[in-house]
Amino acid sequence: MIHIKAEGLRGAANVLSHNGRNSLTAMFANDETPLGKGYAVYCLFEDKGEKDIKIVRAQLEPGNELEFPSLTPLFPAAAWYEREIYDLFGIKPLEHPDLRPLVLHEGFPKEFYPMRKTIPCDSHVAGKRDYPLAKAQGEGLFEVPVGPIHAGIIEPGHFCFSQAGEAVLQLDAKLFYTHRGIEKAVEGKSIGGALFMVERICGACSVANAVSFCQAVEKLSYAKVPRRAELTRVVIAEMERLYNHVGDTGNLCAGAGFTVPNAMGARLKEELLRCNEKIAGNRFLRGMIVPGGIHRTLKDEDAKIILAQLTRTENDYRLLTQVLNGQDGFLNRIQKTGIVRKKTAIDLAMVGIGARASGVGRDARKDLAYGIYSELAFDICTETAGDVEARLLVRIKEVAETIKIIRQALSLLAHEPETSICSEKLECRSYEGAWGISESARGSDLHWVMLDEQQNIYRLFVRSASYPNWPALPIAMQGEIIPDFPLVNKSFELCYACLDR
Amino acid sequence: MDYHLIYDTSLTFIQMLTIAFLAPLASGVTKKTKALLQGRKGASIFQDYNDLRKWWQKETITSPFTGPIFLLAPFIYLLTAFLAAFLLPLAETGLRLADIFVFVGVLAVGRFFMVLASFDAATAFGGMGGSRETFVAVLIEPVLFLSILLLALRTGETTISGMMGVGGLELNVSGILACTAFFILLLAENGRLPIDNPDTHLELTMIHEGMLLEYSGRLLAIIHLASMIKSLLYILLFAFLFLPLDLPLAAKALLTTIAIAIMESLNNKLRLFKIQGYLLATAGLLLLAVVAQ
Numbered sequence: 175m176i177h178i179k180a181e182g183l184r185g186a187a188n189v190l191s192h193n194g195r196n197s198l199t200a201m202f203a204n205d206e207t208p209l210g211k212g213y214a215v216y217c218l219f220e221d222k223g224e225k226d227i228k229i230v231r232a233q234l235e236p237g238n239e240l241e242f243p244s245l246t247p248l249f250p251a252a253a254w255y256e257r258e259i260y261d262l263f264g265i266k267p268l269e270h271p272d273l274r275p276l277v278l279h280e281g282f283p284k285e286f287y288p289m290r291k292t293i294p295c296d297s298h299v300a301g302k303r304d305y306p307l308a309k310a311q312g313e314g315l316f317e318v319p320v321g322p323i324h325a326g327i328i329e330p331g332h333f334c335f336s337q338a339g340e341a342v343l344q345l346d347a348k349l350f351y352t353h354r355g356i357e358k359a360v361e362g363k364s365i366g367g368a369l370f371m372v373e374r375i376c377g378a379c380s381v382a383n384a385v386s387f388c389q390a391v392e393k394l395s396y397a398k399v400p401r402r403a404e405l406t407r408v409v410i411a412e413m414e415r416l417y418n419h420v421g422d423t424g425n426l427c428a429g430a431g432f433t434v435p436n437a438m439g440a441r442l443k444e445e446l447l448r449c450n451e452k453i454a455g456n457r458f459l460r461g462m463i464v465p466g467g468i469h470r471t472l473k474d475e476d477a478k479i480i481l482a483q484l485t486r487t488e489n490d491y492r493l494l495t496q497v498l499n500g501q502d503g504f505l506n507r508i509q510k511t512g513i514v515r516k517k518t519a520i521d522l523a524m525v526g527i528g529a530r531a532s533g534v535g536r537d538a539r540k541d542l543a544y545g546i547y548s549e550l551a552f553d554i555c556t557e558t559a560g561d562v563e564a565r566l567l568v569r570i571k572e573v574a575e576t577i578k579i580i581r582q583a584l585s586l587l588a589h590e591p592e593t594s595i596c597s598e599k600l601e602c603r604s605y606e607g608a609w610g611i612s613e614s615a616r617g618s619d620l621h622w623v624m625l626d627e628q629q630n631i632y633r634l635f636v637r638s639a640s641y642p643n644w645p646a647l648p649i650a651m652q653g654e655i656i657p658d659f660p661l662v663n664k665s666f667e668l669c670y671a672c673l674d675r
Numbered sequence: 676m677d678y679h680l681i682y683d684t685s686l687t688f689i690q691m692l693t694i695a696f697l698a699p700l701a702s703g704v705t706k707k708t709k710a711l712l713q714g715r716k717g718a719s720i721f722q723d724y725n726d727l728r729k730w731w732q733k734e735t736i737t738s739p740f741t742g743p744i745f746l747l748a749p750f751i752y753l754l755t756a757f758l759a760a761f762l763l764p765l766a767e768t769g770l771r772l773a774d775i776f777v778f779v780g781v782l783a784v785g786r787f788f789m790v791l792a793s794f795d796a797a798t799a800f801g802g803m804g805g806s807r808e809t810f811v812a813v814l815i816e817p818v819l820f821l822s823i824l825l826l827a828l829r830t831g832e833t834t835i836s837g838m839m840g841v842g843g844l845e846l847n848v849s850g851i852l853a854c855t856a857f858f859i860l861l862l863a864e865n866g867r868l869p870i871d872n873p874d875t876h877l878e879l880t881m882i883h884e885g886m887l888l889e890y891s892g893r894l895l896a897i898i899h900l901a902s903m904i905k906s907l908l909y910i911l912l913f914a915f916l917f918l919p920l921d922l923p924l925a926a927k928a929l930l931t932t933i934a935i936a937i938m939e940s941l942n943n944k945l946r947l948f949k950i951q952g953y954l955l956a957t958a959g960l961l962l963l964a965v966v967a968q
Binding site: 318428430433438501506507660 | 709714715800868872875879942943946948
């Protein structure tokens with residue numbers, strides 16, 4: 175970790191980014207005033223070459239103005255992180271091109287910075303502030319507001335379309351409606367208590383969040399995760415990816431009004447969720463992963479259930495993809511729709527399928543080789559077109575890879591001796607930061623944890639996979655027509671809860 | 676007093692009520708077939724009656740920004756649907772009411788008022804739905820008249836009863852082409868896939884349903900009933916005049932409702948600006964049918 179003063183942030187970031195070869199993974203602030211160190215801004219860069227994340231910590235001297243030079247002019251990916259830092263900590267990024275509020279909506283009072291340690295977690299506040307949205311204006315243009323309440327059973331998000339007829343000129347999204355302040359709520363909680371909440375940040379990546387969080391805690395303690403536990407984590411995490419990818423393939427078809435494959439996808443996902451329930455006792459595989467290892471081992475009969483389900487899913491999913499490939503009208507809808515160019519994906523430091531469909535082969539399982547993934551044979555699936563079809567194709571290819579990984583991990587697990595599944599004691603270092611990362615179905619989920627001397631959470635920062643991908647959606651929609659929005663949106667499968675952490 | 680006139684009028688009146696009464700059933704059969712094709716059980720074929728009753732019992736809420744046209748349009752829409760059902764000469768009567776242009780025109784009046792109403796609440800979704808409905812209607816109508824021309828050329832008549840008197844299409848090249856073309860028109864005219872998706876909740880993609888978003892309660896029930904009647908009328912027209920099969924009318928109508936469900940399951944929705952190409956191809960089919968005749 176590089177320690178610098180806030181004024182030198184740009185220089186340090188430039189060095190760490192290695193002329194743009196390393197992408198900005200996350201940026202966040204930490205209130206270390208109770209420790210006598212003032213505020214600090216942390217920047218994380220992913221170093222593919224060394225399979226590591228490089229961190230620079232920019233110190234804001236106590237007593238000085240709370241501001242630091244914005245990185246957004248250098249790295250567009252920093253835009254949201256810096257707006258969030260300004261919203262939640264009141265630390266101002268200087269020269270930020272667009273410092274509108276992001277997280278806090280109209281109902282919050284001005285100059286209220288909830289993540290500061292002086293604000294108690296159970297504060298009740300009310301106030302009034304502005305939340306301006308970007309709109310195009312001119313003769314014949316009109317505005318189509320959509321949401322925050324939608325017709326389907328989905329989470330809230332407001333989309334403001336500036337339209338010229340059916341063509342979308344500009345789209346701005348207002349998200350963070352149901353922000354739960356989990357990062358604040360876990361402060362002072364025990365590791366186990368925090369894990370319970372971390373698993374509930376998002377239903378669709380609850381395993382990925384748990385793995386990232388546990389990895390961060392394990393790094394603080396030098397705990398060695400037993401091999402058996404690592405293998406089980408792989409199985410559980412890939413089962414999560416599988417049900418998501420299969421379900422998302424079906425959901426995409428709803429965006430094009432293609433009813434039969436939509437129903438097929440829903441059915442296949444349901445089967446996988448029921449399989450999850452059999453092996454973990456719940457449909458979203460919660461409670462399986464704990465710091466230091468896993469909570470319960472997968473027995474031989476669990477492996478049999480999974481393998482039988484994999485064969486069924488593999489066959490049925492093949493049928494689903496055949497239906498999609500055989501439908502010219504469907505291909506016509508998804509080809510050249512909602513294009514994200516490679517340059518955009520790199521600039522926004524996109525992750526997951528969004529990045530891989532635009533030719534950026536980013537995958538934390540390979541790039542950072544966490545856990546036991548380096549021992550497993552699998553490919554990173556990429557496409558170059560960056561359109562809806564590319565994202566669908568990546569998803570389809572990844573289903574096959576995921577099934578391959580689960581089978582490998584289960585066969586390794588079968589030959590693994592019945593050893594312990596969790597390292598005994600976790601003695602963690604206090605007031606030291608550590609990160610953990612894992613590749614969820616939507617991309618990498620990053621957690622950064624700092625503990626206090628009682629081994630309770632001092633600061634948790636969560637950068638979920640949807641966070642860097644959301645800003646790509648308005649860019650993908652530029653020049654498209656508004657009835658194609660649901661299709662483009664579903665191809666990214668972005669998550670609201672992942673922002674409302 | 677002309678005894679025959681009273682007899683014929685009451686018979687036609689009964690026919691109109693029967694069509695209105697059976698319309699939700701036809702819609703239910705299509706929905707059930709779609710569900711079965713998707714591997715679902717689906718709701719009962721009588722579900723649409725329950726839905727209508729549900730809406731009828733619910734409170735009707737109207738936006739404060741709407742004017743009288745918003746309240747009036749559903750009734751006009753229903754009235755035109757009933758009138759069209761009255762004009763269709765299915766019952767064997769001596770009445771020679773309906774020129775086919777009148778039939779199509781009456782239904783167009785209903786659509787016109789629904790489009791007006793969709794703009795009335797000044798919401799974005801309603802306006803989008805209304806403008807798209809007009810866009811599609813403008814494309815459908817010339818093709819529809821082409822199909823009428825085909826029948827008129829064949830029979831030398833423009834009244835529906837006259838056309839029916841000559842009999843439906845025969846099972847030959849021309850008949851099959853015209854049958855295919857009118858079936859596509861039937862789907863397009865009634866907001867079915869691949870033109871419009873009647874089952875979607877995605878407002879941004881809606882055409883016909885987009886116009887109805889501001890409606891609730893009884894007004895919504897009226898609109899849905901009118902749409903169902905209109906849909907059944909087109910099915911009957913298709914079954915009577917365009918389906919070159921030698922079967923009883925009820926069997927042909929049932930076949931058509933099931934065929935709609937199959938078509939909706941086989942296809943996804945077209946990109947909005949591909950609709951004109953699709954309908955142009957339909958016009959091409961009809962021209963070929965005219966030539967082949």
